[in-house]
Amino acid sequence: MAAWLRTRFNANEILTSIMLNYIALNLLLYFVHGPLKDPAGMNFPESATFGDASRLPLLMEDGRAHIGVYFALLALVAVWVLLQRSFVGFQIKVLGLDKRAAGFVGFREKRLVWLALLISGALAGLAGVSEVTGPIGQLVPQVSPGYGYAAITVAFLGRLNPIGILFSSLLIALLYLGGESAQMTLNLPLAITQLFQGMMLFFLLACDVLILYRPRLKLHWAKRQMTAVTGAA
Known part of the structure; x- marks a missing residue:
């Protein structure tokens, strides 16, 4: 959605992403109050607790850190390689620094915007899944x-x-x-x-x-x- 608003109306992706947060929050509230609400949860707005097979194992028994830390480090390395060692990453950096210069050399702005924001959305989704399947173990209104x-x-x-x-x-x-x-x-x-x-x-x-x-x-x-x-x- 943020990519479409950027390429269609030239809307700032930071502002649109912040506003879309409220839509996502209301969708979460709908699910935890409705279809995904735990019948045995004493009427609290939360989903059923995930099973052990659906949760990320902890790195230490007396801590909250889990293997999602490794996912974050792998994503960090992947993004660094993309930006520093690939032509696509070079195009993204040029577009971010100067949109006019990117247009002069023939870089496709809309395709790069879609690619960058789709990657960003995927990484944000990975972070959200890691948070929910980690210590929280269920969907609750105050996930983040x-x-x-x-x-x-x-x-x-x-x-x-x-x-x-x-x-x-x-x-x-x-x-x-x-x-x-x-x-x-x-x-x-x-x-x-x-x-x-x-x-x-x-x-x-x-x-x-x-x-x-x-x-x-x-x-x-x-x-x-x-x-x-x-x-x-």
């Missing part, structure tokens, strides 16, 4: 505490590079854990985590503006001082 929004911050912190995203995702994961710990020990609201994420993204974008555009402040007192110095000379 905002991972999709955090992914935007992760991508910008990682400078849109798969290797950088690996380290920025670890940073955001520590931020989530720290927010949960602060909520339990200091009675702080969990929204403090989102506040820190927003601050990091804001300062990062501000630095990009200063680096790319280099705004120059013309101060009148500096001009007068320069005039006085040249006049004295």
Whole structure:
């Protein structure tokens, strides 16, 4: 849907993806309140617990990490190879940097947009399946505490590079854990985590503006001082 809106109406994929989140959330609410609702769940909006054969095994018995971590690492390597070692990846990067330049050299914009967003959607679906079939073990309305929004911050912190995203995702994961710990020990609201994420993204974008555009402040007192110095000379 985001790819169609991008190629048909030139709608920004970030904005359309955020708005489509609400549609996906309402679909999830429909299923957990209706067709997939657990009859033995004491009227709670959740599906039946998945069987052991349908769940991803844990890496450690006393932890929550599961083999979905390996899926993420494999996806990271695959995307790095695609972007750095293939002509299709080169086309995607050129299109992202300058759409006009990509058109001048004959790259097919719509095909590349569809390819990039389909790959992104597949990876997001893989992450969602890994989350549901991991420690959660069932469909519930609060499957994600905002991972999709955090992914935007992760991508910008990682400078849109798969290797950088690996380290920025670890940073955001520590931020989530720290927010949960602060909520339990200091009675702080969990929204403090989102506040820190927003601050990091804001300062990062501000630095990009200063680096790319280099705004120059013309101060009148500096001009007068320069005039006085040249006049004295």
